[in-house]
Amino acid sequence: MRGRTPRWRWLVAGGGALLAVGALGAALAWSLIFDSILASQLALTPSSRSYKEWVAPAVPLYFEIYLFNWTNAADFPAEKPILVELGPYRFREHRRHVNVTWHHNNDSLSYRTLRSWHYDPTSNGSLNDNITTLNVIAASAVFRSRFWGYFQQKGLSMGLAMFGQRVSVSKTARELLFDGYEDPLLDLAKSLPASTTGGAPPVDRFGWFYERNNSLDTDGFMEVTIGNSYGSLPGQILRWNHEDSLPFYGGKCSRLEGSVGEFLPRDLSEESRLTMFLPDLCRTVNMDYRSSGQMLGLNYHKYELSEGSFDNSSLSLSNTCFCGGACAWGGVMNVSACRFGSPTFVSLPHFLRADPALRAGVDGMKPDPEKHSFYFAVEPRLGIPVEVAARFQINVYLEPSPNVALYEHVPRMLFPVFWVQQRVTLDSNTAQELSVVRGARDWGATACAAAALLLAAVAALATCCPPHVNKKLHRLHDDLKHCCPSRIEFSDDQDKIKEDELKLNPM
Numbered sequence: 001m002r003g004r005t006p007r008w009r010w011l012v013a014g015g016g017a018l019l020a021v022g023a024l025g026a027a028l029a030w031s032l033i034f035d036s037i038l039a040s041q042l043a044l045t046p047s048s049r050s051y052k053e054w055v056a057p058a059v060p061l062y063f064e065i066y067l068f069n070w071t072n073a074a075d076f077p078a079e080k081p082i083l084v085e086l087g088p089y090r091f092r093e094h095r096r097h098v099n100v101t102w103h104h105n106n107d108s109l110s111y112r113t114l115r116s117w118h119y120d121p122t123s124n125g126s127l128n129d130n131i132t133t134l135n136v137i138a139a140s141a142v143f144r145s146r147f148w149g150y151f152q153q154k155g156l157s158m159g160l161a162m163f164g165q166r167v168s169v170s171k172t173a174r175e176l177l178f179d180g181y182e183d184p185l186l187d188l189a190k191s192l193p194a195s196t197t198g199g200a201p202p203v204d205r206f207g208w209f210y211e212r213n214n215s216l217d218t219d220g221f222m223e224v225t226i227g228n229s230y231g232s233l234p235g236q237i238l239r240w241n242h243e244d245s246l247p248f249y250g251g252k253c254s255r256l257e258g259s260v261g262e263f264l265p266r267d268l269s270e271e272s273r274l275t276m277f278l279p280d281l282c283r284t285v286n287m288d289y290r291s292s293g294q295m296l297g298l299n300y301h302k303y304e305l306s307e308g309s310f311d312n313s314s315l316s317l318s319n320t321c322f323c324g325g326a327c328a329w330g331g332v333m334n335v336s337a338c339r340f341g342s343p344t345f346v347s348l349p350h351f352l353r354a355d356p357a358l359r360a361g362v363d364g365m366k367p368d369p370e371k372h373s374f375y376f377a378v379e380p381r382l383g384i385p386v387e388v389a390a391r392f393q394i395n396v397y398l399e400p401s402p403n404v405a406l407y408e409h410v411p412r413m414l415f416p417v418f419w420v421q422q423r424v425t426l427d428s429n430t431a432q433e434l435s436v437v438r439g440a441r442d443w444g445a446t447a448c449a450a451a452a453l454l455l456a457a458v459a460a461l462a463t464c465c466p467p468h469v470n471k472k473l474h475r476l477h478d479d480l481k482h483c484c485p486s487r488i489e490f491s492d493d494q495d496k497i498k499e500d501e502l503k504l505n506p507m
Contacts, residue, residue, distance in 0.1 A: 038266075038382070039227065042227060042234055042263065043226055043227040043228045043234055044109055044224075044226045044227060044228075044234045044235070045226065045228060050234070050263075054097065054235075054262055055096065055097050055100065056095075056096045056097075057095055059424055059426075059427065060092070061092070061093040061094070061095060061422065061424060062090055062091065062092060062093065062120065062422065062423070063090070063091045063092075063093045063117055063420065063421075063422050064087065064088035064089070064090050064091075064420065064421045064422070064423075065087055065088060065089045065090075065091075065177060065418055065419075065420050065421075066085050066086065066087040066088055066089075066349070066418060066419050066420070066421070067085075067086045067087055067089070067131050067133070067173060067176065067417075067418045068083040068084070068085055068086070068133065068364065068416050068417060068418060069083065069084045069085075069086050069131050069132055069133070070082070070083060070132045070133055070134070070168055071083070071084055071132070073132050073167070073168035076167055076168070076410075077167075077409050077410050077411055080361060080362055080363060080411075081361075081362045081363065081364075081415065082362070082363040082364060083362055083363065083364035083365075083416060084364060085364065086124075086125055086129060086131065086173075087123070087124055087125055088123060088124055088125075088421065089119075089123050089124075089125055089127065089173055089177065090119075090120040090122055090123040090124075091117035091118060091119055091120060092117070092118045092120050093115060093116070093117055093422075094115070094116045094117075094118070095113060095114070095115050096113070096114045097111045097112070097113055097114075098111065098112055098113070098114050098216070099111055099112050099216075102226070103223070106238075107225060107226045107227075107228050107229050107232070108223050108224060108225055108226060108238050109223070109224065109226055110221065110222065110223040110224075110239070111222055111224075112216045112217075112219070112220070112221060112222070113216070113218065113219045113222070114214065114215075114216055115212070115213075115214075115215070115218050115219075116213055116214045117178070117209075117213050125173065126173070127172065127173045127174035127177075128172050128173070128174065129172065129173045130170055130171070130172055131170065131171060131172070131173055131176060132168055132169070132170045133168065133169060133170075133171075133176065133417055134167065134168060134169075134396055134398075134415045134417060135165060135166055135167055135168055135169045136206070136342075136396055136417070137165075137183050137185050137186065137206055138160060138165045138166070138167070138185065138406065139167075139343060139396050139397075139398060139415075140341075140342045140343060141156060141160070141185060142156070142160075142401050142404050142406070142407045143336075143341070143342070143343040143397065143399075144341055145401070145404065146399075146401065150403055153401065153403035153404055154403055156404055157403060157404040157405045157406065159185075159188070160185075160404065160405075160406050161405065161406070163184045163185060163188075165185065165406060166406075167406060167407075167410070175207060176207060176208060176418075177207055177208055177209050178207055178209050178210060178212075178213055179205075179207055179210070180203075180205030180206055180207030180210035180211075181205055181206060181207065182204065182205055183205075183206060186202075186203060186204060186205070186206060187204075189202065190202040208394070208417075208418065218279075219279045220240060220241045220279060221239070221240065221241050221242055222237065222239075222240060222260060222279075223237075223238045223239035223240075224236055224237055224238060224260055225238060227263065233259070233263055233264075233265060234263045235259055235260055235261075235262050235263030236257075236258065236259055236260075236263070237256055237257065237258060237259070237260050237277040237284075238256070239256070240256055240277070240279070243256070244256060246282065246283060246284075248282060248283075248337035248338045249283070249321050249322060249337065250321050251321040252321060253283070253319075253321035253322045254321075255284060256277065256284065257275060257277065257284050258274075258275035258276045258277040258284045258285075259274070259275065259276055259277065260276075260277055260279075261276065261278075261388075263383070264376070264378055264383040264384075264385065265383050266380075266381060266382060266383035267380065267381060267383075268301055268303075268378060268380040268381075268383065269289075269301075269380065270289045270292075270301065271289070272289065272301075272303075272380075273286050273287065273288055273289075273303070274286070274287040274303045274376060274378075275287075276376075280346075280392070281333060281335055281346055281392070282335055282337070282338030282339075283322065283333070283335075283338075285305060285309050286308070286309055287303040287304055287305055287306070287309065287374075287375070287376060288303060288304065288306045288308065288309070289301060289302070289303055290302045290303065290304040290306070290373075290375065293377070295377065295386050295387060295425075295426070295431075296386065296426060296428055296431035297431060297432075297435050298379050298386050298426075298431055298434060298435060299379065299380070300377040300378055300379055300380070300386050300387070301377070301378055301380045302375050302376070302377045302378075303375060303376050303378065304373050304374060304375040305348065305373070305374040305375070306353065307330070307331065307353050310330070310331045310332055310333055310347065310348070310353065310354065322334065328412075329354065329355040329357060329358055329414070330354065330355045331347055331348070331351065331352075331353050331354025331355050331358070332345045332346065332347040332351075332354055332355075332358070332395065332414065333345065333346040333347070336397075342396075343396050343397035343398075344394060344395070344396065344397075345394075345395045345396070345397055345414055346392050346393065346394065346395070347392070347393050347395060347414075348367075348372055348373065348374060348391065348392060348393060349367070349371070349372035349391050349392070349393045349419040349421075350365045350366055350367040350368070350372050350393070350416075350419070351365050351367060351393070351416070352367035352368070352369065352372040352373065353367075358413075358414055361411065361413040361414070362413070362415070362416060365416070372391060372419075373389065373391065374389065374390060374391045374392060375388075375389050376388050379434060382434065384426075384434055385424070385426070386425070386426045386431070386434075387423070387424070387425045387426065388422075388423065388424045389421065389422075389423045390420075390421070390422045390423075391419065391420065391421045391422075392419065392420065393416055393418070393419035393420075394416075394417050394418055394419070394420075395414040395415060395416050395417065396414070396415045396417055397413075397414055397415075398410050398411065398412065398413050398414075398415055399412045400412065
């Protein structure tokens with residue numbers, strides 16, 4: 001039968017057509033397919049890759065501390081403080097998430113973070129360096145007494161004099177940081193009621209990071225989303241220290257929301273805003289777009305803590321509830337509410353983007369956006385951080401207290417004590433993997449569409465032969481039939497002449 005298509009061609013055509021339809025469907029739904037696969041790998045489930053990296057990060061972490069040495073403490077308050085930055089005192093940080101518990105009723109997990117710090121000899125300085133700084137213990141005692149009666153304040157004044165307290169102290173770097181130092185006021189505080197001490201737990205030594213090394217209480221109890229449900233993100237805060245709101249603030253400021261740092265939204269734009277929960281600041285902050293760039297072959301958007309992030313409500317009335325009664329300067333955060341009533345304020349290092357009056361109160365502040373900004377550089381489509389620089393400065397609030405001799409003439413100011421930095425940069429191997437993933441996201445639909453066209457072409461070609469081939473085959477068939485009409489057979493099923501089927505009659 002002339003013109004009949006062979007069976008194998010129909011099989012090829014049918015298979016090609018089915019594959020073409022599948023490839024076309026994949027092209028049209030590629031974004032959903034890719035996001036589904038990516039979400040399954042980012043979800044905090046025991047079998048996902050991201051969970052293995054999250055539970056015990058392999059990326060080298062360093063915690064750097066810069067201390068301010070007060071060089072003219074003996075002349076205070078007649079002269080404004082002259083501060084000299086020392087450091088960084090660098091510590092290698094090891095971090096592990098422990099006590100991980102999944103809560104399937106709301107697709108969340110809870111955990112605590114175990115951190116340990118080890119001094120790194122590459123530090124610029126020694127832990128035995130002697131440093132003069134503000135006497136924070138005395139400053140906190142005076143700050144808590146601001147609402148006391150006259151006789152109570154006078155009693156505190158006598159106690160400070162009896163214990164030989166000064167406005168400044170000179171200690172080694174190791175004492176100020178992790179080892180701590182003894183002070184008679186700490187022993188006295190153990191016998192005072194909680195209403196007097198602000199509820200602070202009794203301690204035998206004071207150091208900014210005393211008892212935080214190898215502690216499970218540094219970041220507290222965290223409960224975050226798993227990201228296992230469609231459209232949800234992993235690592236978004238749900239509860240902190242068993243609370244679903246922040247007890248230190250009222251109104252909108254008490255909301256507990258945002259990423260805890262490891263997982264960020266995808267498909268970010270210049271108009272996007274990163275909402276982050278920072279345990280060290282006891283609050284949620286918003287980070288605004290600042291610039292774009294490229295690192296290790298990956299494009300990124302940089303989001304920073306800006307003027308609005310530290311606003312004292314002059315730019316945004318929604319920040320008023322963070323003030324806690326003291327919002328005299330822009331560019332600082334009052335975190336005394338979550339520090340047992342201690343006069344602690346947080347700013348960017350060297351009062352970057354803060355009220356100029358704060359820098360005018362001391363000598364030695366040299367703000368530099370390149371060195372002192374707090375930012376996340378994020379690959380915008382995948383939401384993966386390529387570089388993080390977490391930086392903030394601890395300042396202590398001072399104000400005159402007429403009934404306390406030690407503080408009778410001090411100026412109203414924020415005294416810078418130290419600032420910290422933690423920088424994490426994506427390694428080249430991970431960057432290459434992300435480049436491949438990003439390429440799959442950007443070009444996957446195009447590749448599937450091209451495959452669909454190719455398969456459709458194969459299916460079409462399999463159902464027919466080119467016209468010139470058919471004409472040659474038919475001419476050859478006619479010539480052979482004319483030469484030997486009774487013995488020549490043409491195989492319609494194979495659509496070609498088989499030489500072993502040509503049989504000639506014997507003479």
